[in-house]
Amino acid sequence: MHVSVVGSGYIGTTIAAWFAELGHTVTNVDIDEDVVAAVNNGEAPIHEPGLDELMAAHGGDALVATTDYDEVAGSDVTFLALPTPSNDDGSIDLSAMKAAAESLGDVIAEKDDDHLVVVKSTVIPGTTAETIAPIIEDASGKTVGEGFRIAMNPEFLREGFALDDFKDPDKIVIGAEDDQAVETLNRVYEPLVEAAAGDPAIVETGIREAEMIKYANNAFLATKVSLINELGNICKEYGVDAYEVADAIALDHRIDEHFLRSGLGWGGSCFPKDVAAIRAAARDRDYDPVLLDATVEVNDRQPERLLDLLDDHTDVAGKRVAVMGLAFKPGTDDIRYTRAVPVIEGLLERDAEIVAYDPVATENMREQYPDITYADSAAEALEGASAALFVTDWDEFGALDAEFEAMAEPVVIDGRRIVEPRDGIEYDGLTW
Numbered sequence: 001m002h003v004s005v006v007g008s009g010y011i012g013t014t015i016a017a018w019f020a021e022l023g024h025t026v027t028n029v030d031i032d033e034d035v036v037a038a039v040n041n042g043e044a045p046i047h048e049p050g051l052d053e054l055m056a057a058h059g060g061d062a063l064v065a066t067t068d069y070d071e072v073a074g075s076d077v078t079f080l081a082l083p084t085p086s087n088d089d090g091s092i093d094l095s096a097m098k099a100a101a102e103s104l105g106d107v108i109a110e111k112d113d114d115h116l117v118v119v120k121s122t123v124i125p126g127t128t129a130e131t132i133a134p135i136i137e138d139a140s141g142k143t144v145g146e147g148f149r150i151a152m153n154p155e156f157l158r159e160g161f162a163l164d165d166f167k168d169p170d171k172i173v174i175g176a177e178d179d180q181a182v183e184t185l186n187r188v189y190e191p192l193v194e195a196a197a198g199d200p201a202i203v204e205t206g207i208r209e210a211e212m213i214k215y216a217n218n219a220f221l222a223t224k225v226s227l228i229n230e231l232g233n234i235c236k237e238y239g240v241d242a243y244e245v246a247d248a249i250a251l252d253h254r255i256d257e258h259f260l261r262s263g264l265g266w267g268g269s270c271f272p273k274d275v276a277a278i279r280a281a282a283r284d285r286d287y288d289p290v291l292l293d294a295t296v297e298v299n300d301r302q303p304e305r306l307l308d309l310l311d312d313h314t315d316v317a318g319k320r321v322a323v324m325g326l327a328f329k330p331g332t333d334d335i336r337y338t339r340a341v342p343v344i345e346g347l348l349e350r351d352a353e354i355v356a357y358d359p360v361a362t363e364n365m366r367e368q369y370p371d372i373t374y375a376d377s378a379a380e381a382l383e384g385a386s387a388a389l390f391v392t393d394w395d396e397f398g399a400l401d402a403e404f405e406a407m408a409e410p411v412v413i414d415g416r417r418i419v420e421p422r423d424g425i426e427y428d429g430l431t432w
């Protein structure tokens with residue numbers, strides 16, 4: 001099939017590359033010329049393990065990027081993989097989606113065959129049918145079901161594992177109100193389902209349900225992490241090993257072992273924005289989402305708790321402090337809503353001299369904090385530091401050993417349970 005993907009960010013690039021790998025012809029549209037050039041040169045515009053190889057194989061070949069929406073006309077189906085960031089009140093900003101819907105409508109106006117538009121972005125229930133579809137109708141002069149069709153197909157992949165998650169998903173959710181849209185989406189995913197190592201469930205449901213399933217998924221997982229963080233905080237007060245407790249409760253299949261790592265809490269481009277959006281949407285309908293409010297409150301407190309632990313061990317004013325990890329989690333250069341930001345802010349308030357290290361996210365953070373020092377290695381960050389705060393659980397941090405000996409004062413405050421306590425360091429951790 002000929003598939004087009006609008007937006008070539010974390011989701012758009014991943015799905016475009018995979019659709020090409022699965023044998024589809026793929027056209028990728030993005031407004032950013034640098035992104036388009038990278039894709040056509042066979043380079044990944046974002047950092048994601050394994051993506052370089054996939055882009056090298058298909059970029060400029062089965063996968064061609066363009067800034068020109070007209071190129072979409074030759075495709076059978078278009079996925080909208082555009083950002084839906086938070087407004088100040090938590091609701092989602094649909095400006096990119098609306099602009100793309102209008103451009104797509106102009107293309108559909110000129111097209112003779114039927115076209116399927118699939119919302120891949122995370123949007124509040126009602127958005128696809130009540131906001132996106134009418135814009136395409138106005139711009140194309142056609143109506144849903146006559147000239148074009150609409151569907152919603154949320155994405156559940158995780159950054160850092162994007163390729164594996166996409167090719168081997170637990171579920172594929174197809175939200176649509178007409179059989180032809182369902183059939184087309186099933187054909188798009190057919191080679192993926194055949195190649196998947198597991199047996200992904202295909203959930204055929206309504207458009208609103210598909211939109212809500214995405215928020216429910218993320219709200220559930222974010223709440224699970226906040227719950228284990230709350231329990232971890234209580235464990236610490238009682239000198240109980242929170243990870244032993246987590247391992248034991250995970251044996252109950254109703255709980256399971258995933259998302260039970262307590263620590264600094266959740267960041268990233270999705271949980272913060274999606275929990276904020278569904279809380280705002282609930283309030284919009286006069287429903288008070290007390291549990292989701294608490295989910296966020298627990299999460300907001302974790303960096304403060306880390307900084308309180310630091311204060312228990314040393315006064316960092318005027319001292320060099322290493323911030324170990326800047327990405328919101330390992331395996332990505334994404335710093336959106338990373339817990340590193342409240343940690344850096346807390347250290348700046350304490351007049352610490354910050355030296356930060358991350359294996360891949362340094363350049364992104366440098367744009368936000370140009371005035372702090374960035375080290376090229378973990379060893380360089382630790383050298384001469386009076387304290388080290390572990391913010392991201394990169395594997396390489398777990399292997400640090402002799403490097404701690406170069407610290408001025410070996411105070412190690414672990415936000416991610418990544419450093420093993422040992423002789424020679426003054427260790428404290430959020431949940432240990």
Ligand SMILES: NC(=O)c1ccc[n+]([C@@H]2O[C@H](COP(=O)([O-])OP(=O)(O)OC[C@H]3O[C@@H](n4cnc5c(N)ncnc54)[C@H](O)[C@@H]3O)[C@@H](O)[C@H]2O)c1
Pocket residue numbers: 006007008009010011012029030031032035081082083084096097099100120121122123155156157158159269270
């Ligand atoms: N990042 C994830 O892991 C993830 C996972 C599941 C769902 N999602 C959802 O997918 C959506 C996209 O997220 P993302 O992280 O890929 O976003 P992103 O910010 O990484 O990428 C968006 C891309 O869209 C381009 N763009 C912006 N406006 C455009 C327009 N009018 N026309 C064409 N291109 C345009 C940008 O240049 C950018 O390359 C969001 O709704 C997000 O919630 C993201």
Ligand SMILES: O=c1ccn([C@@H]2O[C@H](COP(=O)(O)OP(=O)(O)O[C@H]3O[C@H](CO)[C@@H](O)[C@H](O)[C@H]3O)[C@@H](O)[C@H]2O)c(=O)[nH]1
Pocket residue numbers: 122155156157158159160218221225258259260261262263264265266267268269270271274328329
């Ligand atoms: O036990 C855990 C698991 C995760 N986290 C933190 O939670 C955040 C999110 O992690 P993860 O879910 O692995 O990364 P994302 O790439 O943000 O993926 C989430 O958000 C995506 C975008 O919506 C969804 O597609 C995925 O299903 C969903 O897991 C990160 O800050 C992690 O450090 C923990 O603190 N403890």
